[in-house]
Amino acid sequence: MAEQTAARPFTAAAFNLYLKENKLMGSRCTGCGAVYLPPRAICPACQSNILEWVEMSGKAVLAGFTVIASGPTFMIKAGYGRDNPYISGIVELAEGPRMSARILGLDPRAPESIRIGAPLTVEFLEQGEAEARHTYLAFRS
Amino acid sequence: MTKRSSLPRGVAVVGAGMCKFGAFPEKSSRDLFVEAFQELVKSVDKGFDPLSIETVYVGNYSGELFEGQGHLAPLMVDAIGLTPRPAVRVEDACASGGVAFRQGVMAVASGMYDSVLVGGVEKMTNLPTAQVTDALGTAADTLFENPAGFTFPGFYAAIATAYMHKYGMTPQHLMKVTLKNHENGALNPKAQFNVSIPGWMKGRVDAAIKKGKPVPTWQTVWDFLQDDAANPMIAWPLRLFDCSPVTDGAAAVLLVPAERAHEYTDAPLYVIGTGQASDVALHSRADLTTLNAARAASLTAYEMAGVTANDIRIAEVHDCFTIAEVVASEDLGFFAPGDGFRMADEGVTSRLGPKPINTSGGLKSKGHPVGASGVAQIIEVWKQMRGEAGERQVPGGVPLALTHNVGATGTTCVVNIFERR
Numbered sequence: 001m002a003e004q005t006a007a008r009p010f011t012a013a014a015f016n017l018y019l020k021e022n023k024l025m026g027s028r029c030t031g032c033g034a035v036y037l038p039p040r041a042i043c044p045a046c047q048s049n050i051l052e053w054v055e056m057s058g059k060a061v062l063a064g065f066t067v068i069a070s071g072p073t074f075m076i077k078a079g080y081g082r083d084n085p086y087i088s089g090i091v092e093l094a095e096g097p098r099m100s101a102r103i104l105g106l107d108p109r110a111p112e113s114i115r116i117g118a119p120l121t122v123e124f125l126e127q128g129e130a131e132a133r134h135t136y137l138a139f140r141s
Numbered sequence: 142m143t144k145r146s147s148l149p150r151g152v153a154v155v156g157a158g159m160c161k162f163g164a165f166p167e168k169s170s171r172d173l174f175v176e177a178f179q180e181l182v183k184s185v186d187k188g189f190d191p192l193s194i195e196t197v198y199v200g201n202y203s204g205e206l207f208e209g210q211g212h213l214a215p216l217m218v219d220a221i222g223l224t225p226r227p228a229v230r231v232e233d234a235c236a237s238g239g240v241a242f243r244q245g246v247m248a249v250a251s252g253m254y255d256s257v258l259v260g261g262v263e264k265m266t267n268l269p270t271a272q273v274t275d276a277l278g279t280a281a282d283t284l285f286e287n288p289a290g291f292t293f294p295g296f297y298a299a300i301a302t303a304y305m306h307k308y309g310m311t312p313q314h315l316m317k318v319t320l321k322n323h324e325n326g327a328l329n330p331k332a333q334f335n336v337s338i339p340g341w342m343k344g345r346v347d348a349a350i351k352k353g354k355p356v357p358t359w360q361t362v363w364d365f366l367q368d369d370a371a372n373p374m375i376a377w378p379l380r381l382f383d384c385s386p387v388t389d390g391a392a393a394v395l396l397v398p399a400e401r402a403h404e405y406t407d408a409p410l411y412v413i414g415t416g417q418a419s420d421v422a423l424h425s426r427a428d429l430t431t432l433n434a435a436r437a438a439s440l441t442a443y444e445m446a447g448v449t450a451n452d453i454r455i456a457e458v459h460d461c462f463t464i465a466e467v468v469a470s471e472d473l474g475f476f477a478p479g480d481g482f483r484m485a486d487e488g489v490t491s492r493l494g495p496k497p498i499n500t501s502g503g504l505k506s507k508g509h510p511v512g513a514s515g516v517a518q519i520i521e522v523w524k525q526m527r528g529e530a531g532e533r534q535v536p537g538g539v540p541l542a543l544t545h546n547v548g549a550t551g552t553t554c555v556v557n558i559f560e561r562r
Contacts, residue, residue, distance in 0.1 A: 012284035038285040044421075064429045066298030067377040068290060072278055073271050075290050082373070088290040090299055090424045100289035100424045111377040116306040136288050 010041040010051060019135040022124045024058055026097060027051040037097035057094050058122030060139055062115070065089035067108045078127050085109070091120055091139050105141035147445055148250040151399025153409040154559070156185040157523040159392035159516075162333040162508035170204060170213060170264040171220040173391035173510075177260060178221045181393045184523075186406035194395070195254045196227045200241035200261035201512035202234055206276035208264045217260060232512075234280035235461060237261060238392070239515025239546025239555040243415050245396045246557070255401065260393035261516035273387050277511070280549040282422045294384050296423055296550045297462035298376035303429035304464060305378070308479040312378040315463040316366045317485050319382045319505060322460060325492055326502020328533035333388050333508030338362050345371065383463040385503075390510030392517040408527045414448070414558035416441025423550040432551030435472035439545070442556040443474075446541075450474030453558070454539045455525055456496075457518035459547035460503040466490075469545050470498060473556070497535050500525060515546035515555065526561045 008014040010027050015038060018025040026037035031048035037056060042049050066089070068075070069082045080086045087103035102125055106114050120139035128134050158180025160173045182191055197218050204210040214228035231241035238261030245259035265273060277293050286296075304310055319338065326332040327340060336344065342357070342365050349356045359365040366372050372380045395405075402409035418437035420426070426433065443449060450473055458473070460466035467481040475496055476484050484490055490498040501507045501521035504514055522542040524530040542559045 015285075064299035064303040066291075066295045066302065066379075067374070068292060068295045068298075069373065069377075070270065070274065070292065070294070070375050071290055072274050072287065072292055076271055080290070085374075085377075086290055088295050088299070090303075090429065098424045098426070100286045100291060100422075102289055114302075116302060134288075 008053065010039040012038070015039055016135070019124055019137055024056040024122050024137065025053050026056055026095070028054040035095050035097055037093060037099050056122070059094040060091040060120045060122070062103065062118045062120060063090045063092045063098055064116065065103055065114060067111045074128070074132070077132070087114070089139070099137065102136055102138040103141070104138050148246070148412070150250045150252055152246050152249045152396055152412040153399045153402035154394050154412065154519065154523060155397050155402055155405035155409050156181045156189070156395035157393070157520045158182070158184050159331055159513075159520045160390055161331050162388050162390040162510060162517070164266040164333075164387070165389045166266070168264070168389060170201070170208060170210065170262045170391070171216055173264065173389055174217045174260055174262045174393070175220050177262075177391040177393040178258075181395060185395065186408065187404065189395075189405055191221070191223065194223055194226065194256050194258045196229070196248060197223065197258045197260065198229050198231055198241040198245045198248070200231050200238035200259075200515060202232060202237050202263055202280070203276055204264070206279065208267055213262065217262065223258075233553040233555075234548035235459070235509070235511040236515055236546045236548030236553040236555050237512040238517070239544060239557065240417060240548075240553065242394065242516055242519060242557060243417055243555050246412050246415055249396050249398055255398055257396040258393060259396060259516060260391060261513035262391035263510035263512040264389050265387045265510060266389050270387070286422055286424060292376060294376035294379050294462060297464050298379045299423070300429050300468065300550070301378050301464040304468070307430055308482065310467070310482040313363070314482040314486050315378070315383055315467070316363070318460065318463040318466050319366070320362060321485065321491050322499050322503040322505040325500050325533055326506025328531070329502045329507060332502045332506050333386055334502070334506045338365065338382075379462055379464070385461045385505050385509035388508035388510040390508055390513045390517065392513045392520050394516060394519055394523070408561070410523055410526055410559045410561060412557060413560045414442035414444070414446025415556070416445065417553070417555040420552050422552065430468065431478065432468060432472050432547065432554060434551045434554035435469060435545060435547065435556070438554045438556040439473050442543070442558050446558040446560070448541060448558065452541050453543045454541050455500055455522070455535055456498050456543040456545060457501060457503070457521050458498055458545040459514070460499055460505050461509060461547065463505070465547065466498060466503065469547075473543065473545060492533060492535060500530065500533050500535060515544070518544040518546060519557070522559050526559060
């Protein structure tokens with residue numbers, strides 16, 4: 001299993017496959033140790049191209065957020081809209097990297113009550129029907 | 142990074158034109174472009190032969206998604222009768238126009254061309270809102286940002302929540318940006334929303350009376366701006382009036398070598414500084430309350446121009462959302478981090494204030510045909526610097542002006558600085 005993991009390229013497809021397996025995986029530069037999420041194939045800090053997959057703890061805090069009433073088509077199809085708004089956010093992981101994700105467990109109808117810095121834990125959100133079904137990265141309060 | 146401290150050859154703007162911005166079901170992008178070009182031709186004080194134009198750059202974000210039309214540049218050049226000149230489309234999301242302008246500047250500065258047309262065009266209103274949201278969304282990272290459900294109002298709303306948390310701003314502070322930009326746009330006949338917020342409110346009341354519908358009971362602009370029906374939440378804390386509209390529009394300018402500018406006009410604008418930068422996705426930035434690319438692009442432009450933020454008399458900045466104008470006013474060095482919203486609140490950035498921002502009405506009121514916006518900013522600077530801005534003319538002359546045009550969440554930013562001598 002470890003060998004198979006190591007063989008995956010640092011692509012969005014591989015990242016999404018990990019999400020489907022309920023793993024939040026980033027990449028770590030074997031040269032300078034910098035950790036990246038989303039995963040990168042080239043380290044911007046030292047330009048090394050020797051990186052390895054690393055699993056994130058899934059612990060994070062909220063860095064910025066919004067409650068969206070007028071969403072993109074795939075969210076409208078999933079039942080979201082003015083009568084059913086949802087929270088999108090940017091989270092900062094315990095390991096340092098930041099990432100965009102759906103935010104769960106906080107009240108989209110009371111955005112004033114949502115606190116930047118709120119502690120969150122990773123959740124793997126299944127959404128969509130049939131071929132559109134996809135595992136989305138989410139964090140829950 | 143290697144940067145030049147000055148252009149290898151001076152460049153001047155000697156003509157500028159734009160069409161009326163708005164929603165025009167009967168017009169395609171080429172119709173809009175033709176209108177902008179015709180106004181440009183008329184704007185050249187001493188006249189010129191359009192056939193002397195040697196090459197053309199066209200800023201366009203997504204003709205493909207908005208009107209099912211790719212490869213726009215040769216179509217635009219054909220529409221104005223200038224084939225077989227080279228036609229180059231430039232795409233950097235909502236910064237396409239400003240980046241196209243910068244490419245035109247480099248084409249003249251390099252010595253390669255002596256007459257360059259730079260245009261920008263976008264035809265956005267054919268699509269329903271959700272599809273416009275999807276089309277604009279492709280300017281973000283579709284693999285790693287958009288699956289979170291983000292929209293462009295959503296990204297800027299996340300910037301706003303981080304800014305509110307860090308600096309104590311409230312959503313009401315942002316409404317001051319909207320009030321100002323509509324006040325300016327009310328004086329701009331080319332603006333899509335050529336009306337102030339009080340004027341808009343009166344229009345709604347009058348329409349309700351005429352139709353025999355319940356008449357709104359707003360007493361103040363704050364009642365209106367906080368009314369969930371009149372000004373609905375789009376992405377908290379941003380409401381409809383915090384967001385620039387969906388717009389059809391085009392703009393065009395003519396660039397020539399500085400040493401030949403007086404063949405065209407006695408009142409040229411000299412391009413004395415230009416800078417451009419890129420950045421990582423919004424979520425990968427350590428600080429959500431500043432756009433690194435705007436800071437980098439403006440530093441390059443200031444250095445090239447040999448001026449500072451304090452020297453700039455007016456600026457057209459990329460207020461795709463109200464928070465974007467606040468952040469821009471800090472990124473450009475006009476105000477310290479965290480002071481931008483206070484300066485807007487105190488009227489410092491109003492047309493008659495010490496640092497006027499978006500005298501055109503900005504993207505908010507003038508409209509935001511994304512590929513055209515960066516060029517349209519230059520049209521406003523052209524008018525203000527030449528004393529031709531009519532009712533919205535800032536007092537006391539405009540020796541130095543700046544334009545700030547952003548792509549997506551600041552993954553691109555381009556800044557240009559202009560001088561009247």
